[in-house]
Amino acid sequence: MLTLSGLDKVYRTGTFGTSDLHAVRQVSLDVQRGEVVSLIGESGSGKSTIGKMVLHLLSSTGGTITFDGRDVTKLGFRARRDYYRKVQGVFQDPFSSFNPIYKVDRTFETLRRSYFPRVSSASWREKLDDALAAVTLEPGDILGKYPHQLSGGQLQRLLIARALLLDIELLVADEIISMLDASTRIDVLNLLGELKGRGLGILFVTHDLSLGNYVSDRVVILYKGRVVERGDTSAVFDDPLHPYTRDLLASVPHLDRTWEEVEAQEAERTRRLAGRCLYHEDITAQGRSLGDEAEAVGGVPNGLGLVEHAPGHFVGCFRKAAEEECPAGPAVKP
């Protein structure tokens, strides 16, 4: 449904826009209907930038974003409006998404004014009740209240309900649970799981691996703007290959294992993969000379591409930052 291919974002920084910051490099991924794809990365990995580009809040500097076969990177005002009927976003801080001086109902009213001006009050009310029921909120508890009277979890579910009023097909959920309390967090996550069951595609942007793992079907691991590994959630979490993914998984505070225990468990894998680069090994094994590499991986330059190491499990060159050298040595340098 949503396909990103070779997406790039370069920010101009410095006093007179003299230097470039490559926030997103050649990112390709896709989201299908009825599927949650998690975009996992630390700060500065470009995960939010990607989400914002999909939502058309930022323009891209290269590559394409297609939605149902249509390129949406350059939409006019009118076309964008139609796009937003199908694609909506929910963001990190629910309190700043609402204007504190108005009742929360206003969020729905503005939506009605711009998208459903001809719907009668009675049928609008019915629609609203349906949307609130879908996010397990009681209309009586919510409507007519001010944002400060509701909890973060309730506000976040309200925003999802607002998106649902539009019959969306894709939801971009950018860190939507990181500001919520543990006791309500899981309700929002379960809601995502339920929406997925109803055929919605969800791009779930998060820095928290245990949460990313809970609902997502596939994960994309980003580091400094580049996809280092992606694949089915269980494949990536059970058999992390890229050094960055392994570091990340070893740093997550687990609830059932201490960091020392995780490190001990991972020691064997770490030893086996030390000084190697599966990406270059696989490319070579497939009989392609390294000179043809750029071509072999779909015209992606500078070794930013991925290789399918196992079915449905893709991994990129084992160097971490794009400027670094491949750990397997300069012999296989891209």
Next chain:
Amino acid sequence: MALAVNDLKVWYRTLRGDVKALDGVTFEVADGEIMGIAGESGCGKTTLGKALIRLDTRMKHVGGTVVLDDDELPLADDAAMRRYRYREVSLIPQYAMSAMNPTRKIGRMIRDLLAAHNVRYAEVLPELERRLGLVGLETDVLKRYPIELSGGMKQRVVLVLSTLLNPSLLIGDEVTSALDVSSQKAVARALVEFRDHGFVKSMIVITHDISVLFQVADTILVMYAGHLAEKAPAKTIINAPLHPYTKMLIGALPKVGDRYEEQQLEGIEGRPPSLLEPPAGCRFRDRCPLVHDRCAEAPPFREVAEGHHVACWAVS
């Protein structure tokens, strides 16, 4: 016994009445113990941390005592508390790393801080440099501005400077929040290391992230709406909690490997009560699956096994 808190009550004065944010808490922290405090927002965990160092103008010490190393802390007396601050009790407040003066180099800022406590910078400089090395920082961070450091580096600087005079108690409020997982791990490990080196005798680590507490804390104290719910060794809280709130809270946390398709976790219905007019009795009553008549009376915070305290009538 490093710290003994007895029936401490700290309320906030507001125009609509007193908010009973900390309403009679009693616990002890042993020498060398790292105690984690967990709970939802508004449960009073930050108020507890702040109360041990300075009551701001809205806060009112209503009752109870705090004894640190056989010395009772004069909580209500702002001027008398000054003797204890930083030297005996040190606090890393929330968002400390973002509160560094952006126009001062780190070294200059530390010098100012020490001067305010009549300590000469040159005297502690060798120790300062040694400790920066311990947390993996170069000594030239002292010549840098906060903007030049990453969040994890700033948080480690804050940790070093707040423990420079070897306080008896360090309170870290959300010190690992808002950091990437790798920096989080480095900061969390530095906390344990500082305890192991004896730079601080005991520690209170306040966070909403229970999995971090499981990694660093010896014991975990769970708070709910200004009351204590449960205190036990960290492993017990995670694996065998007794209070229904703790059980539900732990049950709501997905472990790496839990999948929505396989097993759906449940959140806790409802919200904590307003602390302006909190209901009498157990404050978790409205959300508790085990509620019965007796809960109208507040349950005592009793020791049910060695080192395991619970405030619930259903737990005997």
